Amino acid sequence: MVQSQRSNDKPTGLTASSGYQVGVRRTLSVQPEQMWNLLLSKQGLHVWLGPIESIVAEAGEQYHCENGTIGELRVVKPVQQLRLTWQPHAWNSPSTLQIRLISNKKGTTTISFHQENLEDVHRREGMKQHWERVIVELAEMIARP
Numbered sequence: 001m002v003q004s005q006r007s008n009d010k011p012t013g014l015t016a017s018s019g020y021q022v023g024v025r026r027t028l029s030v031q032p033e034q035m036w037n038l039l040l041s042k043q044g045l046h047v048w049l050g051p052i053e054s055i056v057a058e059a060g061e062q063y064h065c066e067n068g069t070i071g072e073l074r075v076v077k078p079v080q081q082l083r084l085t086w087q088p089h090a091w092n093s094p095s096t097l098q099i100r101l102i103s104n105k106k107g108t109t110t111i112s113f114h115q116e117n118l119e120d121v122h123r124r125e126g127m128k129q130h131w132e133r134v135i136v137e138l139a140e141m142i143a144r145p
Contacts, residue, residue: 012121020124021116024131030142032101032109036079038141039099047137048099048113049086057082071097086115093117095127111135 014020028035038044045052050065061073068089075083080101087094095117102110113131118124 012124014121019116020118020121021114022118022124022128022131023112023114024128024135025110025112026135026139027104027108027110028139028142029107030109031107032079032103034142035101035109035111035138038138039082043141044138047141048134050088070094091119093119111138 030038039048040055040057042052042054045055049055049063050067050069052063052065055061055063055073057073057076057078059073059076062071063073063084064070070087071085071094073082073084074096075081075098082097082099084097085094086097095115098112098114100110100112100114102112104110113134115127115131118127
């Protein structure tokens with residue numbers, strides 16, 4: 001028997017200040033510098049940001065992907081953090097995306113995608129699946145010789 005959700009329970013991922021949010025992370029066998037370089041390479045950008053030739057990793061830079069995704073880099077801490085607005089073509093308003101690289105012992109790096117200001121629980125679930133796929137693709141790119 002499934003219990004019904006109490007009316008005062010918040011849906012998963014709903015915050016009072018930033019709408020729906022989602023976070024996905026994974027530890028990979030790669031140095032933070034290698035992960036950073038991959039994220040900002042043309043191939044890496046295509047995986048997580050969208051089809052774009054390149055970006056200059058500087059706060060304030062606006063970007064436009066070929067698929068209509070737009071945004072602005074807000075925080076750039078090389079080899080540690082990117083924080084940006086992220087708005088696909090079909091969205092009415094931007095979300096905020098934060099990518100963190102956390103250096104671990106033994107030559108591994110935890111990559112974390114955290115996205116907030118998502119419209120609803122369905123968009124949250126879609127983005128959770130998206131970031132999980134992105135991490136798998138990045139891991140496969142790292143594993144290739």
